[in-house]
Amino acid sequence: MKVVVLGNLTGIAGSIANRLAALGHEAIPLPGQQPPEILIGFHPELLVVVASETGMEIMTVERVLKDTGAAVVAVASAGDPWFAWAEAQKFPILSPERAAEELASRLSQLVEQARAGDRARYLQQLYRGPVIVGTAPRVIGFGGPKGGTGKSSLAANAAALLAALGVPIWVFDAESDTRGNMVDFFRLGEESTVYSVVDLAAAGPPPAASPGIFQPGAHVPTFWTSVPSPKGVRWDLRLTAGVLVVDQILGERSGPLMARAADWLEFGVRRAASEGYTVILDSGNNLLSPLSLRALNIADVLFIVLEPEDTGLIAGASWLAAVYRMAGPAAFERIRVVFNKVRAESGDLLVSRLRDHVEAILRQRLPRALPVRVLPLLDVDVARAQANLRLGVEFLAALQALTQGRYAAETASFAEALRGMLAEFFPAIAQAASSRSEPRGGLRLPWRR
Ligand SMILES: Nc1ncnc2c1ncn2[C@@H]1O[C@H](COP(=O)(O)OP(=O)(O)OP(=O)(O)O)[C@@H](O)[C@H]1O
Ligand SMILES: [Mg+2]
Structure with a gap:
């Protein structure tokens, strides 16, 4: 799977990319702020956003998603704007401490979960009604x-x-x-x-x-x-x-x-x-x-x-x-x-x-x-x-x-x-x-x- 990880090469993003690469995935860590064209050019199937490390803006990432249809997993802590965003979009959210491990062990499950979020958004557009997203089962x-x-x-x-x-x-x-x-x-x-x-x-x-x-x-x-x-x-x-x-x-x-x-x-x-x-x-x-x-x-x-x-x-x-x-x-x-x-x-x-x-x-x-x-x-x-x-x-x-x-x-x-x-x-x-x-x-x- 082609994965782009937004964050520091020497930080969480780097260790995520390493873990995924070891499993045979094509994982590219991208630090700082990148023009959307670069990301789109990678044709990622999955975009991992490391909230504490990336310099990207939410709007830019949204544009990339629109173009590529990539699934998203966020690595963020509660209170972070990326956390709220991912929650509202129904994307899976991983805690920074366990992100690399969880991505490696549950990759396909997480991608499926992210896709379910996509479907939810699609339904939202379709209904134009109130669709609450971002809730964990409780x-x-x-x-x-x-x-x-x-x-x-x-x-x-x-x-x-x-x-x-x-x-x-x-x-x-x-x-x-x-x-x-x-x-x-x-x-x-x-x-x-x-x-x-x-x-x-x-x-x-x-x-x-x-x-x-x-x-x-x-x-x-x-x-x-x-x-x-x-x-x-x-x-x-x-x-x-x-x-x-x-x-x-x-x-x-x-x-x-x-x-x-x-x-x-x-x-x-x-x-x-x-x-x-x-x-x-x-x-x-x-x-x-x-x-x-x-x-x-x-x-x-x-x-x-x-x-x-x-x-x-x-x-x-x-x-x-x-x-x-x-x-x-x-x-x-x-x-x-x-x-x-x-x-x-x-x-x-x-x-x-x-x-x-x-x-x-x-x-x-x-x-x-x-x-x-x-x-x-x-x-x-x-x-x-x-x-x-x-x-x-x-x-x-x-x-x-x-x-x-x-x-x-x-x-x-x-x-x-x-x-x-x-x-x-x-x-x-x-x-x-x-x-x-x-x-x-x-x-x-x-x-x-
Ligand atoms: N906020 C409220 N204002 C007015 N009446 C209420 C309100 N909430 C519940 N009731 C009424 O109180 C009554 C008891 O409600 P309900 O059956 O939900 O209680 P319960 O705690 O489940 O009871 P039980 O112990 O019998 O299971 C019902 O007639 C219900 O319409
Ligand atoms: Mg009762």
Whole structure:
């Protein structure tokens, strides 16, 4: 493969070129600032940009890409403009320390990933709609100690919002019984086939994580439903349910069955991530259910959804204290507290009260800040509309503004707060929202149109 590495001969670029050359690739390191014609003349199949070393400008590199169709891998650290650029373009990004090694060991995979970014940009042009690029697959759970706080609502709304903005989303419901929350939020009526991890578990254990060619059981039948998008929205949104038939989980066999369902859940989540989906998990609150417990545990980020009143605060505090005792302060890095249905209470005040409770239970001070998000109370009509089976999926609060629905005005602040909450993990969303001028690359937030 013909590779041009932009950076210093004696630096990272040089060592990348050496490693690739040793593997039989034609690798050319180019230092400093080069006219685009020189780069184009090399007809590179892959361009590696070493952010800390190159003197090239982003615009010049973009021109080269346009002419050559080369794939791009960036070597950059967070905070570098090249990092932001590569992330927005959906190009793979390697850390400077490990770049040479990773390029040598995963070259074809990285090139494939870069090409996938190209396809995404192509789709963006085609759609001229909001396509969010540059997101790594992640597993985002919604759980919490109390019933009815809005875990499922937030999971559904977050999934819909991200999906509508172009992030491929796979929702797993680890909670609800019978057809339950997620199936209903997405208006999958009785006529659609819905798959559940408990059904799958009833038929057998999941296949081994990386099945061999001749391994029995390597073939996995479809175990998701593609959720049809509402009018005016394009998305890639899949759903796998939890418990669909209640009698399965009653009786003596329920323990082993749910444990196996948890294995299926984990298998499914890994499969989803490997296919580039971001996973949204309705993790629920049931620590006695192996399924719910697994869903809480495999989340990379767990939103603990609380209500602002006292019982909500105290239940939240005892959960957080339990997490702290079991997993230590490091676990808090993966936790975000969300106060949902907030009227006028200030987020700061809520978090300081929550913190007081946690510290009182633990009898010690928490070593770090508790990240807290606040989502406003929706008016009753809207809350009902998003759960009303006879209405379309666009009645989800997060989609009202996007589809210019009846409740667009009533849901605007909720959708905005939700966007802010997710922007931590999907910087492209924040970027688009904060740029007042016409954003680059056709990335638009329709509710700001
Ligand atoms: N921000 C909000 N404003 C007003 N109502 C809300 C809001 N979020 C959720 N609700 C309502 O609260 C109720 C409970 O929500 P939801 O089912 O999402 O909670 P849950 O935590 O998943 O409950 P469970 O523990 O039963 O699974 C629903 O009627 C929902 O419409
Ligand atoms: Mg629920």
